Amino acid sequence: MGRILEVNNLKLYYYTARGPVRGVDDISFHLNKGETLGVVGESGCGKTTLGTALLNMPSPPGRIVGGEIVLAGSDILQLNEKQIRQQIRWEKISMVFQGAMNCLTPVYTIEKQMLETLQEHREMDEAAAGERIRKYIAYVGLSDDVLRRYPHELSGGMKQRIVIATALFLEPEVVICDEPTTALDVVVQAQIINLLKELKEQLGLSFIFITHDLATEAEVADRILVMYAGKIAEIGTNQQIYGQEGQIHPYTRGLLGATPRLREKVAKLDFIPGTPPNLLHPPAGCRFHLRCPVVMERCSVEEPPLKEIEAEHKIACWRCFDE
Amino acid sequence: MSEVILEVKDLKKWFPVRRRISQLFKGEKSWVRAVDGVSFSIKKGEIFGLIGESGCGKTTTGKLLMKLLESTAGQIIFQGEDVTNLTPEGISRYKREIQMIFQDPYASMNPRFKIRDVLLEPLIIHKLGAGLEERISMATEVLEEVKMTPPIEFLDRYPHMLSGGQRQRVATARTLILSPTFIVADEPVSMIDLSTRAEVLQMMKEVQQDLNLTYLYITHDLSTARYFTDRIAVMYLGKIVEMGSADQIVDNTLHPYSRALIAAVCEPVTGKVNLIKEVPIKGEIPSAANIPAGCRFHPRCIFAKPECWELEEPGLEEAEPGHLVACRRYQEIV
Numbered sequence: 236m237g238r239i240l241e242v243n244n245l246k247l248y249y250y251t252a253r254g255p256v257r258g259v260d261d262i263s264f265h266l267n268k269g270e271t272l273g274v275v276g277e278s279g280c281g282k283t284t285l286g287t288a289l290l291n292m293p294s295p296p297g298r299i300v301g302g303e304i305v306l307a308g309s310d311i312l313q314l315n316e317k318q319i320r321q322q323i324r325w326e327k328i329s330m331v332f333q334g335a336m337n338c339l340t341p342v343y344t345i346e347k348q349m350l351e352t353l354q355e356h357r358e359m360d361e362a363a364a365g366e367r368i369r370k371y372i373a374y375v376g377l378s379d380d381v382l383r384r385y386p387h388e389l390s391g392g393m394k395q396r397i398v399i400a401t402a403l404f405l406e407p408e409v410v411i412c413d414e415p416t417t418a419l420d421v422v423v424q425a426q427i428i429n430l431l432k433e434l435k436e437q438l439g440l441s442f443i444f445i446t447h448d449l450a451t452e453a454e455v456a457d458r459i460l461v462m463y464a465g466k467i468a469e470i471g472t473n474q475q476i477y478g479q480e481g482q483i484h485p486y487t488r489g490l491l492g493a494t495p496r497l498r499e500k501v502a503k504l505d506f507i508p509g510t511p512p513n514l515l516h517p518p519a520g521c522r523f524h525l526r527c528p529v530v531m532e533r534c535s536v537e538e539p540p541l542k543e544i545e546a547e548h549k550i551a552c553w554r555c556f557d558e
Numbered sequence: 559m560s561e562v563i564l565e566v567k568d569l570k571k572w573f574p575v576r577r578r579i580s581q582l583f584k585g586e587k588s589w590v591r592a593v594d595g596v597s598f599s600i601k602k603g604e605i606f607g608l609i610g611e612s613g614c615g616k617t618t619t620g621k622l623l624m625k626l627l628e629s630t631a632g633q634i635i636f637q638g639e640d641v642t643n644l645t646p647e648g649i650s651r652y653k654r655e656i657q658m659i660f661q662d663p664y665a666s667m668n669p670r671f672k673i674r675d676v677l678l679e680p681l682i683i684h685k686l687g688a689g690l691e692e693r694i695s696m697a698t699e700v701l702e703e704v705k706m707t708p709p710i711e712f713l714d715r716y717p718h719m720l721s722g723g724q725r726q727r728v729a730t731a732r733t734l735i736l737s738p739t740f741i742v743a744d745e746p747v748s749m750i751d752l753s754t755r756a757e758v759l760q761m762m763k764e765v766q767q768d769l770n771l772t773y774l775y776i777t778h779d780l781s782t783a784r785y786f787t788d789r790i791a792v793m794y795l796g797k798i799v800e801m802g803s804a805d806q807i808v809d810n811t812l813h814p815y816s817r818a819l820i821a822a823v824c825e826p827v828t829g830k831v832n833l834i835k836e837v838p839i840k841g842e843i844p845s846a847a848n849i850p851a852g853c854r855f856h857p858r859c860i861f862a863k864p865e866c867w868e869l870e871e872p873g874l875e876e877a878e879p880g881h882l883v884a885c886r887r888y889q890e891i892v
Binding site: 271277278390391392393420421422423424425426428429432433447448449450451452453454455456457473474476477478489490491492493494495496497498500501503504505506507508510 | 611612721723751752753754755756757759760778779780781782784785805808818819820821822823824825826827828829830831832833834835837839842843
């Protein structure tokens with residue numbers, strides 16, 4: 236399993252009137268070929284910002300101010316906008332945006348909107364394009380007659396499948412999914428998760444799966460990256476994060492404790508007190524120290540580095556280094 | 559705990575839909591049967607969960623109880639009094655007793671109101687409290703109850719200055735200020751961050767115990783319902799298909815639909831990454847304008863046999879004490 240994507244010291248700041256907001260602040264990680272990397276965190280921790288940064292598509296007033304995104308050996312941040320559009324975006328990396336199923340154009344049939352995207356990127360005649368579209372419609376488990384329908388005639392789950400097909404039919408290597416199951420009912424959620432697992436097997440895709448829900452992440456992600464306030468708090472394998480053995484970051488433990496479990500009766504759920512810090516003026520030291528249950532003196536003074544504590548497992552926490 | 563505070567008998571809400579010309583000539587009418595014969599009773603001091611997918615009629619049921627919608631048929635009995643048809647004064651009195659917390663804490667508050675105004679508005683509408691001073695002291699009291707301390711600091715803030723969790727606390731405080739006995743909470747935590755969701759639920763539970771309130775908790779999320787509620791009713795296409803204590807529903811699930819819902823829930827447990835989850839259900843939820851004949855779940859049920867669509871719809875029957883199920887074949891499919 237080689238690395239397909241490597242991100243080094245990526246920084247994306249939003250330049251607001253009150254100063255720069257550090258949406259993604261010095262983040263490094265890699266994605267192996269054929270794996271799913273989960274990105275979890277609370278709202279406002281920079282998960283979606285990270286996704287848009289990987290497409291070099293920050294939403295204004297955001298700007299990527301540093302770092303590298305190395306895709307298959309070359310840094311895509313060195314390319315100009317035209318090159319990125321022609322070679323990278325949707326061609327190599329595509330994204331299923333949050334709530335994307337609600338962004339289908341209501342006045343076009345499904346076929347027409349899919350065709351438009353396809354012909355923007357590839358010079359294909361109608362017949363070849365139609366064939367490609369049908370192939371991917373079948374991959375996502377829909378029948379051809381949805382192509383003649385309008386979005387309002389489809390259910391949420393069907394629309395989400397269309398959006399996934401659209402993200403796939405240019406045969407990208409990396410697909411970023413931003414909360415792809417959040418607005419769906421539980422049964423449909425499970426079906427979409429199954430679909431993504433099947434596609435990963437069939438097409439050899441690599442996924443970055445962004446969500447706030449640790450339960451979903453446990454079922455889809457091979458490795459998990461926990462973000463807090465624009466930084467990586469922890470990154471590790473599924474086993475290391477959910478296995479309940481070994482060390483985990485106090486923030487991850489807090490999130491896990493707050494996740495209700497259906498099949499276990501608990502008298503009381505834990506929660507993390509307080510709210511995430513304002514990224515305009517992040518706190519000194521560890522960004523989590525104001526909410527951390529095991530805070531020490533050092534935490535408020537010095538920022539912990541992201542350090543490998545065992546193979547594949549990196550944590551940014553002074554507590555975890557001491558012991 | 560044994561006294562019944564609210565009883566709903568065969569409650570229905572049918573919405574008319576636009577007719578085709580041919581129907582117009584024949585004098586036929588089409589209906590969306592959003593709530594189609596729902597009966598349950600809630601005891602005082604209980605937290606009752608109403609669970610189902612979107613479109614199953616759970617929110618409509620909540621709105622019927624709040625008298626935000628008029629029911630088509632059926633009865634609502636609150637504290638022994640039939641409140642299905644009330645005079646305007648009766649409704650005003652009833653609404654002081656029964657209050658609602660809405661799903662979206664960002665949309666349910668006027669952005670130009672300070673928290674003070676948000677809390678005082680119900681008092682002004684219901685003409686409670688003598689003068690501003692008493693009203694303010696009532697407002698600080700409820701803010702303390704929902705753990706927004708010190709209250710003075712929050713009174714002059716605007717909703718945009720609060721986090722989602724804090725807003726939902728204010729929404730709870732707003733319902734409490736009228737000292738209701740019954741609260742309808744429609745997905746109160748689904749838009750709040752996971753890390754604070756538990757905090758809000760716990761606050762709601764503490765308030766409930768402090769003030770001896772009764773909740774109807776409407777949600778699609780079984781995991782929080784297991785933790786938060788005493789009893790659960792599972793709704794499908796406008797009808798209750800299974801009802802029992804939270805433990806009975808989760809640990810001894812009887813109806814095929816509830817089984818599918820439970821099977822679909824993800825858990826934060828390792829080792830499931832490459833497994834395809836089996837969800838024992840077929841197809842998609844049909845439209846409430848076109849409810850299948852016989853058992854309304856049969857087109858999606860993996861256990862369905864001809865008796866399920868040929869015979870008439872099964873009613874709720876008691877499978878074990880306090881555990882009701884509407885399925886003909888529940889004993890065969892265990």
